[in-house]
Amino acid sequence: MWIVSRLDVMLALRKMSLKDLSAATGISMTNLSILKTGKARAIRFTTLVALCRELDCQPGDILEFDPAAPALVEEGDG
Amino acid sequence: MQSDRIGSGMRILLVVMTAFLALYLPAKYVLAWGAPELAAALGIPYLHDLPVATVVVVNVTVIIHSLLMIVVVRQVWQLAKVFRTGIFFSQENVIRIRRIGRYLILISALGVLAPLSAILSVLLSGRPVxxxxxxxxxxxxxPAGTLVCGLLALIIARAFDRGAKMATEAEFTV
Structure with missing residues (x-):
């Protein structure tokens, strides 16, 4: 996976905690934690919409393509 | 309560099946020892008339066959237990189903190798065949049925492997 989550940066910029974001978006703390720590393998459009709406940003502000990031999933797996 | 009753009934059935599978083939040879008519009726070779090598081959094959059947029944039992908890797509289940398939194929191969090796040992002893x-x-x-079941189990294992990977994907989809 070369997609890096920048959710922690966005939260720091907005001075929001993960708990606040969870309460505002309705996304569970577990899922937000998976996204924040970079363990997520896929993200739903509905999740992105909720995050972008609450953080007042674009999807590109939350997710970033980094060719140097360590691969979590083998290519062609799934 | 009702599921417990079904569970214990299933357990008894599996124990009976395991005991039957483990004992019925060796028991046939023991019963037919010294009784050629009974051996013919049971459809097994009469061992008294055969060379020692053939008797050894047949007995070893029967023991391996019974042991493999016990392992297969045990794996099916464990799989049934895991399925009852609601866990279907996991790598442990994939390994179990794959093991069942491999053992069933091995059992079907024994079904060909046993008479073949018995005939060869009779030939080597210089007796007419x-x-x-x-x-x-x-x-x-x-045992075409056993072979088909084994191959089917391997195909199912591949499907479960795919399912297990998809379950992991779903778990990490936010």
């Missing part, structure tokens, strides 16, 4: 009867014995006793 009717080839048409020998070939018919191998062909008619070929």
């Amino acid at each position: 009717q080839f048409d009867t020998a070939v018919a014995q191998i062909l008619f006793n070929f």
Whole structure:
């Protein structure tokens, strides 16, 4: 996976905690934690919409393509 | 309560099946020892008349066959237990189903190798063998059903492997 989550940066910029974001978006703390720590393998459009709406940003502000990031999933797996 | 009753009934059935599978083939040879008519009726070779090597081959094959059947039944039992908890797509289940498939294929191979090695040992001992009867014995006793079940289990294992990977994907989809 070369997609890096920048959710922690966005939260720091907005001075929001993960708990606040969870309460505002309705996304569970577990899922937000998976996204924040970079363990997520896929993200739903509905999740992105909720995050972008609450953080007042674009999807590109939350997710970033980094060719140097360590691969979590083998290519062609799934 | 009702599921507990079904569970214990299933357990008893599996124990009976395991005992039957483990004992019925060796028991046939023990019963037919010294009784050629009974051996013919049970459809097994009369061991008293055969060379020692053939007797050893047949007995070793029967023991391996029974042991493999016990392992297969045990794996099916464990799989049924895991399925009852609601866990279907996991790598442990994939390994179990794959193991069942491999053992079933091995059992079907034993079904061909046992009469073949018995016939060869009779030939090597210098006794006459009717080839048409020998070939018919191998062909008619070929456990095609077991082989098909084994292959099916391997295909199912691949499907479960895919399912397990998809379950992991779903778990990490936010």
